Amino acid sequence: MRLFVKGPNPINDSIVIWKERCREQRAACIYGKRDIMGNISGNKLYVVMYHYTRDLAHSRYPGIKGLDLPLFREQIGFLSQRFHIVTMEEAILAANGQYKLPENALLLTFDDGYIDHFTYAMPILEEEGVQGSFFIPAKTFAEHCLLDVNKLHYILAGAVPQKLLADVFERMDYYRGKEFDFPGNKELWEQYGTKVGRFDSGEVLFVKYMLQTVLPEALRKRISSDLFEKYVGVPEEQLAYELYMTEEQIRTMKRHGMYIGIHGYDHYWLGNLPEEQMRADIDKALAVMDGFIDSKSWVMNYPYGNYNDQVIEYIKNRGCCLGFTTEVRVAVLDRDSRYRLPRLDCNDFPPKSENYMRIQAEEIKEDQ
Numbered sequence: 001m002r003l004f005v006k007g008p009n010p011i012n013d014s015i016v017i018w019k020e021r022c023r024e025q026r027a028a029c030i031y032g033k034r035d036i037m038g039n040i041s042g043n044k045l046y047v048v049m050y051h052y053t054r055d056l057a058h059s060r061y062p063g064i065k066g067l068d069l070p071l072f073r074e075q076i077g078f079l080s081q082r083f084h085i086v087t088m089e090e091a092i093l094a095a096n097g098q099y100k101l102p103e104n105a106l107l108l109t110f111d112d113g114y115i116d117h118f119t120y121a122m123p124i125l126e127e128e129g130v131q132g133s134f135f136i137p138a139k140t141f142a143e144h145c146l147l148d149v150n151k152l153h154y155i156l157a158g159a160v161p162q163k164l165l166a167d168v169f170e171r172m173d174y175y176r177g178k179e180f181d182f183p184g185n186k187e188l189w190e191q192y193g194t195k196v197g198r199f200d201s202g203e204v205l206f207v208k209y210m211l212q213t214v215l216p217e218a219l220r221k222r223i224s225s226d227l228f229e230k231y232v233g234v235p236e237e238q239l240a241y242e243l244y245m246t247e248e249q250i251r252t253m254k255r256h257g258m259y260i261g262i263h264g265y266d267h268y269w270l271g272n273l274p275e276e277q278m279r280a281d282i283d284k285a286l287a288v289m290d291g292f293i294d295s296k297s298w299v300m301n302y303p304y305g306n307y308n309d310q311v312i313e314y315i316k317n318r319g320c321c322l323g324f325t326t327e328v329r330v331a332v333l334d335r336d337s338r339y340r341l342p343r344l345d346c347n348d349f350p351p352k353s354e355n356y357m358r359i360q361a362e363e364i365k366e367d368q
Helices: 010-028 069-082 088-095 115-128 148-158 161-175 185-193 202-214 217-231 236-243 247-255 275-288 309-317 355-367
Strands: 044-050 105-111 133-136 259-262 298-301 320-324
Touching (some): 069 105, 088 320, 105 115, 133 247, 133 298, 148 161, 148 202, 148 217, 161 202, 161 217, 185 202, 247 259, 259 275, 275 309, 309 320
Parallel strands (some): 044 105, 105 133, 133 259, 259 298, 298 320
């Protein structure tokens, strides 16, 4: 299919609208206008984070934590009206001091390479004439393997948290001292079970810590696969093919003006890895994603928002120009490190909530 054809064409029309919007945004930058919070803009950037965007009511797993399709459509409409949605290319130029962001500048980011992003998100973005930035763990399409993070998402969608916690404790007791050495359940609970996430209970957050980073990797995979079989009950390979975009779909997104970025290879907690393993994961991601990125100027989105100084130093040396975290606040490009840019969750914006207003107000108060 040709992207540009003569005569009426919805794809051409959306690209024209998108380019015209970019021109309007650039023109708006010359005025010293105030943003919706009453502050002079030009260096602030709201970055919104998405994961699952799907028709939850009609999906096989309606319990998965995602933004339901009607709410996603409504939210993109709201953001398009209340903010200037900028492209990643504009954000990079602004970070380089070569471009002044418009008032109420906002960037849309999508994590993990889900088929939802191709099937549901991209058509809505094109309708609004805006760009999304999609960060894809390379393993999802290179090997068609189900990532551990997604095994856990689907386990949580089908399990009662208290029962799941008991299952995890039982398996930890079974394996401790046989093939694996790690602290006792009480000690680990005291260290990780008292934490509460923004959107997760203490029980859920504890299970995530255990099966994402705390336990030895081989054991995490073993327990996750065991619980996946119990609570989900479909072959992992089958779900992997259903869940993620293919290489061809990613290529299509890029042709349609979407930005493609790096999200590691295996979706590891990069800051917790031995340095050699961390470098190997990033190298592998860059090799597989080479056809979708500019190897001399690419963007990193840290899996789980996890990084350390060694990660930052390595990606800088490999050509990374921006890095996005999961720290919750509004980015200020002339103050924040370009490799530690914060993001807000889609649940922080209408129609889910108006948390973004409170977060911004708290930041203004702290700056005074």
